[in-house]
Amino acid sequence: MLTILFDGIAYGMLLFVLAVGLAVTLGLMNFINLAHGAFAMAGGYLTVFAMQKLGVPFLACLPFAFIVVALAGALLERTLYRPMYGKPHLDQVLFSIGLAFMAVAAVDYFVGSSQQNVQLPEWLRGRTEVGDGALLLGMGHYRLFIIAVCAVLTVVLQLILSKTRFGSRLRAAVDDPRVAAGLGINVNIVFLLTFAVGSGLAGLGGALGAEILGLDPTFPLKYMIYFLIVVSVGGTSSITGPLAAALLLGIADVAGKYFIPKMGAFTVYLLMILILMWRPQGLFTRKGGR
Amino acid sequence: QDSNKFKIGLILPMTGQQASTGRQIEAAARLYMAQNGDTVAGKKIELIVKDDVATPDVTKRLAQELIVNDKVNVIAGFGVTPAALAAAPLATQSKTPQVVMAAATSSITEASPYIVRSSFTLPQVSVAMGDWAPKNGVKTVVTLVADYGPGNDAEKFFTERFQLNGGKVIEKLRVPLRNPDFAPFLQKVRDAKPDALFVFVPSGAGAAVMKQFLERGMDKAGIRMIATGDVTDDDQLNDMGDGALGVVTSHHYSAAHPSPANKKFVEAFQKANPKMRPNFMAVGGYDGMRVIYEALKATKGQGGGDALLAAMKGQIFESPRGPVYIDAQTRDIVQDVYLRKVEKKDGQLYNVEFDVIKGVKDPGKAK
Amino acid sequence: MGAPSSTTTTYESALLRKARWRPLEFVAWAVAFALPFAMPSHSLLVNEIAIVALFAMSLDLILGYTGIVSLGHAAFFGFGAYTAALFAKLVMPDPTVGLVVATALSAMLGLVASVTILRGSDLTRLMVTLGTALLLLELANKLDWLTGGADGLQGVVMGPVLGLFEFDLYGRTAAWYSLAVMLLLFLAMRRIVHSPFGATLKAIRDNRLRAMAIGIPVVSRLVVIYTVAAGIAGAAGALLAQTTGFASLDVLAFDRSADVLLMLVIGGVGWLYGGVAGAIVFKLLQNWLSAVTPQYWMFWIGLLLVLLVLVGRDRVLKPWTWLGKKKGGTA
Amino acid sequence: MTETVLSTQGLVMRFGGITATNNVTMELKRGARHALIGPNGAGKTTLINLLTGVLVPTEGRISLLGEDITTLAPHKRVARGLVRTFQINQLFDSMTPLETLALVVSQHQGIASQWWRPLGASKAVTERAAQLLEQFHLGDVAQQQTKFMAYGKRRLLEIAIALACEPRVLLLDEPVAGVPAGEREELLQTVAALPADVSVLLIEHDMDLVFSFADRMTVLVNGTLLTEGDPETIANDPKVKEVYLGHGEAVHV
Amino acid sequence: MSELLRIENLSAGYGEAVVLHDVAFVLGEGQTLALLGRNGTGKTTLINTLAGATRQHGGTIALGGQALHKLAPHQRAAAGIGWVPQERNIFKSLTVHENLTAVERPGRPGGTSNPWNPQRVYEMFPRLAERKTNLGTQLSGGEQQMLAVGRALVLNPKLLLLDEPLEGLAPIIVEELLRAIRRITQDEGLAAIIVEQHPQAILAISDEAVVLDHGTIVHTDKAATLRAQPEVLDRLLGVAR
Numbered sequence A: 001m002l003t004i005l006f007d008g009i010a011y012g013m014l015l016f017v018l019a020v021g022l023a024v025t026l027g028l029m030n031f032i033n034l035a036h037g038a039f040a041m042a043g044g045y046l047t048v049f050a051m052q053k054l055g056v057p058f059l060a061c062l063p064f065a066f067i068v069v070a071l072a073g074a075l076l077e078r079t080l081y082r083p084m085y086g087k088p089h090l091d092q093v094l095f096s097i098g099l100a101f102m103a104v105a106a107v108d109y110f111v112g113s114s115q116q117n118v119q120l121p122e123w124l125r126g127r128t129e130v131g132d133g134a135l136l137l138g139m140g141h142y143r144l145f146i147i148a149v150c151a152v153l154t155v156v157l158q159l160i161l162s163k164t165r166f167g168s169r170l171r172a173a174v175d176d177p178r179v180a181a182g183l184g185i186n187v188n189i190v191f192l193l194t195f196a197v198g199s200g201l202a203g204l205g206g207a208l209g210a211e212i213l214g215l216d217p218t219f220p221l222k223y224m225i226y227f228l229i230v231v232s233v234g235g236t237s238s239i240t241g242p243l244a245a246a247l248l249l250g251i252a253d254v255a256g257k258y259f260i261p262k263m264g265a266f267t268v269y270l271l272m273i274l275i276l277m278w279r280p281q282g283l284f285t286r287k288g289g290r
Numbered sequence B: 001q002d003s004n005k006f007k008i009g010l011i012l013p014m015t016g017q018q019a020s021t022g023r024q025i026e027a028a029a030r031l032y033m034a035q036n037g038d039t040v041a042g043k044k045i046e047l048i049v050k051d052d053v054a055t056p057d058v059t060k061r062l063a064q065e066l067i068v069n070d071k072v073n074v075i076a077g078f079g080v081t082p083a084a085l086a087a088a089p090l091a092t093q094s095k096t097p098q099v100v101m102a103a104a105t106s107s108i109t110e111a112s113p114y115i116v117r118s119s120f121t122l123p124q125v126s127v128a129m130g131d132w133a134p135k136n137g138v139k140t141v142v143t144l145v146a147d148y149g150p151g152n153d154a155e156k157f158f159t160e161r162f163q164l165n166g167g168k169v170i171e172k173l174r175v176p177l178r179n180p181d182f183a184p185f186l187q188k189v190r191d192a193k194p195d196a197l198f199v200f201v202p203s204g205a206g207a208a209v210m211k212q213f214l215e216r217g218m219d220k221a222g223i224r225m226i227a228t229g230d231v232t233d234d235d236q237l238n239d240m241g242d243g244a245l246g247v248v249t250s251h252h253y254s255a256a257h258p259s260p261a262n263k264k265f266v267e268a269f270q271k272a273n274p275k276m277r278p279n280f281m282a283v284g285g286y287d288g289m290r291v292i293y294e295a296l297k298a299t300k301g302q303g304g305g306d307a308l309l310a311a312m313k314g315q316i317f318e319s320p321r322g323p324v325y326i327d328a329q330t331r332d333i334v335q336d337v338y339l340r341k342v343e344k345k346d347g348q349l350y351n352v353e354f355d356v357i358k359g360v361k362d363p364g365k366a367k
Numbered sequence C: 001m002g003a004p005s006s007t008t009t010t011y012e013s014a015l016l017r018k019a020r021w022r023p024l025e026f027v028a029w030a031v032a033f034a035l036p037f038a039m040p041s042h043s044l045l046v047n048e049i050a051i052v053a054l055f056a057m058s059l060d061l062i063l064g065y066t067g068i069v070s071l072g073h074a075a076f077f078g079f080g081a082y083t084a085a086l087f088a089k090l091v092m093p094d095p096t097v098g099l100v101v102a103t104a105l106s107a108m109l110g111l112v113a114s115v116t117i118l119r120g121s122d123l124t125r126l127m128v129t130l131g132t133a134l135l136l137l138e139l140a141n142k143l144d145w146l147t148g149g150a151d152g153l154q155g156v157v158m159g160p161v162l163g164l165f166e167f168d169l170y171g172r173t174a175a176w177y178s179l180a181v182m183l184l185l186f187l188a189m190r191r192i193v194h195s196p197f198g199a200t201l202k203a204i205r206d207n208r209l210r211a212m213a214i215g216i217p218v219v220s221r222l223v224v225i226y227t228v229a230a231g232i233a234g235a236a237g238a239l240l241a242q243t244t245g246f247a248s249l250d251v252l253a254f255d256r257s258a259d260v261l262l263m264l265v266i267g268g269v270g271w272l273y274g275g276v277a278g279a280i281v282f283k284l285l286q287n288w289l290s291a292v293t294p295q296y297w298m299f300w301i302g303l304l305l306v307l308l309v310l311v312g313r314d315r316v317l318k319p320w321t322w323l324g325k326k327k328g329g330t331a
Numbered sequence D: 001m002t003e004t005v006l007s008t009q010g011l012v013m014r015f016g017g018i019t020a021t022n023n024v025t026m027e028l029k030r031g032a033r034h035a036l037i038g039p040n041g042a043g044k045t046t047l048i049n050l051l052t053g054v055l056v057p058t059e060g061r062i063s064l065l066g067e068d069i070t071t072l073a074p075h076k077r078v079a080r081g082l083v084r085t086f087q088i089n090q091l092f093d094s095m096t097p098l099e100t101l102a103l104v105v106s107q108h109q110g111i112a113s114q115w116w117r118p119l120g121a122s123k124a125v126t127e128r129a130a131q132l133l134e135q136f137h138l139g140d141v142a143q144q145q146t147k148f149m150a151y152g153k154r155r156l157l158e159i160a161i162a163l164a165c166e167p168r169v170l171l172l173d174e175p176v177a178g179v180p181a182g183e184r185e186e187l188l189q190t191v192a193a194l195p196a197d198v199s200v201l202l203i204e205h206d207m208d209l210v211f212s213f214a215d216r217m218t219v220l221v222n223g224t225l226l227t228e229g230d231p232e233t234i235a236n237d238p239k240v241k242e243v244y245l246g247h248g249e250a251v252h253v
Numbered sequence E: 001m002s003e004l005l006r007i008e009n010l011s012a013g014y015g016e017a018v019v020l021h022d023v024a025f026v027l028g029e030g031q032t033l034a035l036l037g038r039n040g041t042g043k044t045t046l047i048n049t050l051a052g053a054t055r056q057h058g059g060t061i062a063l064g065g066q067a068l069h070k071l072a073p074h075q076r077a078a079a080g081i082g083w084v085p086q087e088r089n090i091f092k093s094l095t096v097h098e099n100l101t102a103v104e105r106p107g108r109p110g111g112t113s114n115p116w117n118p119q120r121v122y123e124m125f126p127r128l129a130e131r132k133t134n135l136g137t138q139l140s141g142g143e144q145q146m147l148a149v150g151r152a153l154v155l156n157p158k159l160l161l162l163d164e165p166l167e168g169l170a171p172i173i174v175e176e177l178l179r180a181i182r183r184i185t186q187d188e189g190l191a192a193i194i195v196e197q198h199p200q201a202i203l204a205i206s207d208e209a210v211v212l213d214h215g216t217i218v219h220t221d222k223a224a225t226l227r228a229q230p231e232v233l234d235r236l237l238g239v240a241r
């Protein structure tokens, strides 16, 4: 019982780390970046290579994946993405899915289409059990690790967005870039930073998730739907929304599959549709006041 | 004007989820051509590769175009069951032999009298496991299969044979084809505490199941993992890490099959494709090409589809996997099925065969 | 008021201009119907393009003209395909009757599903429609006794079209059949988009608040057009099932919805021929690229999409604009 | 005694903690030229939103021509002749003024659900559209996409749309905001020249215009009705001066 | 009185189109300039050019000796420009309070001892204090106008650019705002350029006046002088007021 809850939370947290970057670019910058999964994939592949070819320890790979992918994101932002901000959503979809296609084919070309595997260090592989009977709680160490990383991440992001002016400056820049600039906000830098952080988070998510979700060139397309579900259900105006949504979906999915395996993938989709019909703007919307 | 050409239309998933199937088969087919020359019975063999992304209506259109426009003599490949089935009516209508090199649902060969299969069927390999397991201390089992044709086949035939042999199947779990996390299913297995978990998932997902199996400490809880060979796919086995050691699977091909023919095959394959290790897909493609070549030789380049088909039926030969023949009645391949255990040789993981069940026909056709 | 009579006629012809047939259109359709004659070997491709073009146009009704984005339009396409295939298998093999039945049932499904798209933002709609299609996909998978599950629905035998024309191996009958259905439905859609009804749709797309404020019943308009679009998508699906003689799960898959969206956006939304143009470009390119480089065609399609947006659709797809200056938007 | 066409009873609208409309009871007579004034944020726009059905009141009721329309859908109110303009332009950006007006006229004439014949097929529609285009000086931009039009012209189209609905009750929310001073009068002339049985409710901060236009005025403060009366009474009401008009002559010189 | 703003040979517009031609004037510290002109003569364009939101084709702008025309828009705000755009452009997904804090700049050294901050804005417009947590879109038209002014003030600028700040405001607020502008310019040494449709209203509180026509300056004078010459105003603006 508790184990299922634990697995659900870990799975949800993983979805969150993967999707939070998208929540930032889509929710705060109002830019639909369907190539988000490609950044995550880049993080995953970087980790695999750093570990296999360079012998970098797993823990060091995580910040490495974050930084490299963030830099790559920054570079792409400067060169390709910037002209896209003002374009209609459909154009953004077209553009970013094109990028995702290119990433898929390119990885396939350079690395091959087979699954890549991350070799976790020994201390992350074990499992701890407490309690027994109905209250037995089995915790995979790696899942525990994911939960910890994710919790830290959430707190940090939340602090940045609420304790600094960065969040509101970003939204101002999105609402009206011309006037925001005229009122002293350096719109380009704000966007660049946000995009880089969003990409970096995707990279980190990919590095963390490769172990559980697997890693092959189709990654960006395979999981895109999940990321979008998290962001749309969570609402696009905060960090806590997607977190709650990811947890909800993670737990519902794991529990659904455990208790009614026949429902398979139904649970998640049904849940999503019902939630969105009930609250079209997602579970957590930004209202006046806090 | 093309009368001195012999065209083979190879329809495979080259992109998308099933891409690795296509890559293996194409590489093997090309290897076969490189080894055996591209002129047979005075005809120049031409291989036309098409990507169907494992989407059946695309398969069907490609097959139709190959037959009508390119006038191919044989269509071959077919990564997934629906694709093979989609092309079947065309094979019948145009009397073109269709050599199925990968798709493994039992019923495929019944869809058209022009279908010949060089791969395997899931019933074939699952019953072998159903025979072996009860004899080796596995009394209770939970099955976990991917929820589609081959998975259902594997579940059905394994369960039947296992129960026949006195085993008990506690629960049958089916996981969605695209399933990101196996945790809930595996936890359910763990809670059911069987002697063993029988797994079939398409190659690619195998690694994930294996990892999470270990992560959940199921091996330590006394649950063994048994599976069809798809799970310990040769192409990926090395990346799965030492956790895979000791997993017992039943399958018709292992890259470690200890025969000279196989050694030669594996060496040549890896020389031509340094990044890959041939797996059961590759051998299906390799043997499929052989079936076509031999049929062409036998008909001396004359005669149409019917003649070719007749010459394909009943072929007996030594494949890298071992001795095989094409059953003249069912047009399905009959082959030895091996029980293998994952072991480490020269720092690499291999499926090492330790038992064999000779001449297994597809049990799906028994009735 | 002295002027009105002459200005009124100017205005009248301005309003009617868009609805009028241009010579080029006649030529295009004539060419389309002549293709299976002229290039019988490409009939299958023509058939497939006609089907996806019809599918794309049905999406344009809701996306381009009404502003409702959907990532799950394959729900109706797939539903139509299964209905037509099952109808042929279980009830009767006549294609026309099957087509009508599939269209009607898909429209009913659209009517029911329209409750999901009435509220929310673009993202919400994307996800709800996507979810609907995925649910249907799962359902088709689970009902394997009826649909054949993941193996696809086999054993569909189609009768001759109108009792006269057998489907041939070349796919010529198929191509003409699909083209004819496409033309018929195109004519209907063309009427719709140029009518006052069509104008109310555009009004809703442009400004829902104002549309309500001039008395347009927004909700019922959305329901109606969603139903119509679903019916037409269902017809396209039925054509696919009938001309290929089977149906499998991927008619409902996400890729199907995504591809049709891509085609439509490539061709240009809010312009019925946009769907056609997109279908032609996308399919031909895909066909050509995957023949040239079966493994990596995706890269080039991706590159095309990126360029399309970066350089501008008009300039990439309309070579005649490479010379002159950019013109204002055309409707 | 003229007949009441539109009335509210005890109308309340709350947004969370804010009460934007507080127990408003008022009447609009047939053929009235009625002005609604009040400080910024007094709830004038909110009141219009309630009357037209964009917002549903927390409490109270609204009746139009004797019928209770409190919860009636917005488009049905339009069909009964209740039409408004918006403080911020709400136009159909991708259409031309010609198409816009043809559509609105079609809608009004009940043929907007026809799908089988083109928009320009009805002579009556086109004629009325042409007439409106001329009346609002939109002839020169009639076939330009609305989004490329200058602000002033967009504002005129905003008003033209409302008139194309042939209102029986017209609600104008700051119609001349952003319109060049010289053209303001003319615009209101057009409104004033509406048939005598059309009732008009005008919101406006330009007092010159208000006083030249209105025959009756209502003052709203903090969501509450402060007072009501003819222009002269209002202009001299000390309370109104205090909260709204002020004392200085800065505005109307 | 020392010089704050010096504009020379300024020409600017949108894209290739040049709207302003050869505009030049000087404004001293703490001075208020009324910018008048018929509709579409380029008043907004001039304001936006100072804020950096148009395309400048030539000329120079110096603010306190600093070459403003070389700076990016966001740097101009740092240099001391506070902008109230004509269409208000409230950030719609920010609350009233965030609209202020997002752009707020601490008071400049050597400035007044009482720098502008959200608190002071709320004191000036109590209405806004009550609406602190409303989103930009949840404000009445007039409240948005007040917020736009407040938002420019919390930049603690040296030069305030007000583009039709009185539009849509209740008469009593208009009076109040005019008084406040006067007070701020006189007491705190802030300079301002005000565009307005009602010339009398702002000439009364301005020191200088500039009249634009077709993108060029056609008249410059002391505000008081111009105010006393209705016939000149009438000729320049075409509306007797």
Ligand SMILES: Nc1ncnc2c1ncn2[C@@H]1O[C@H](COP(=O)(O)OP(=O)(O)OP(=O)(O)O)[C@@H](O)[C@H]1O
Pocket (backbone or CB within 6 Å): A288, D015, D016, D018, D019, D020, D038, D039, D040, D041, D042, D043, D044, D045, D046, D047, D087, E131, E134, E137, E138, E139, E140, E141, E142, E143, E168
């Ligand atoms: N959606 C909303 N949520 C919360 N408060 C709102 C909302 N809409 C309006 N308000 C508040 O209700 C009050 C009334 O607003 P309204 O727009 O009706 O004023 P108004 O009288 O039209 O003012 P103005 O003359 O400035 O246009 C305002 O204080 C405003 O902040």
Ligand SMILES: Nc1ncnc2c1ncn2[C@@H]1O[C@H](COP(=O)(O)OP(=O)(O)OP(=O)(O)O)[C@@H](O)[C@H]1O
Pocket (backbone or CB within 6 Å): D150, E014, E017, E019, E037, E038, E039, E040, E041, E042, E043, E044, E045, E046, E086
């Ligand atoms: N974004 C733009 N692109 C091109 N031309 C523009 C743009 N904005 C304004 N113009 C043109 O520049 C000229 C000056 O416009 P501007 O807005 O500066 O006038 P204004 O004096 O502020 O008028 P108003 O009193 O109406 O606010 C006008 O002819 C206008 O058409």
Ligand SMILES: [Mg+2]
Pocket (backbone or CB within 6 Å): D044, D045, D046, D087, D173, E140, E141, E142
């Ligand atoms: Mg208002």
Ligand SMILES: [Mg+2]
Pocket (backbone or CB within 6 Å): E043, E044, E045, E086, E163
């Ligand atoms: Mg202006």
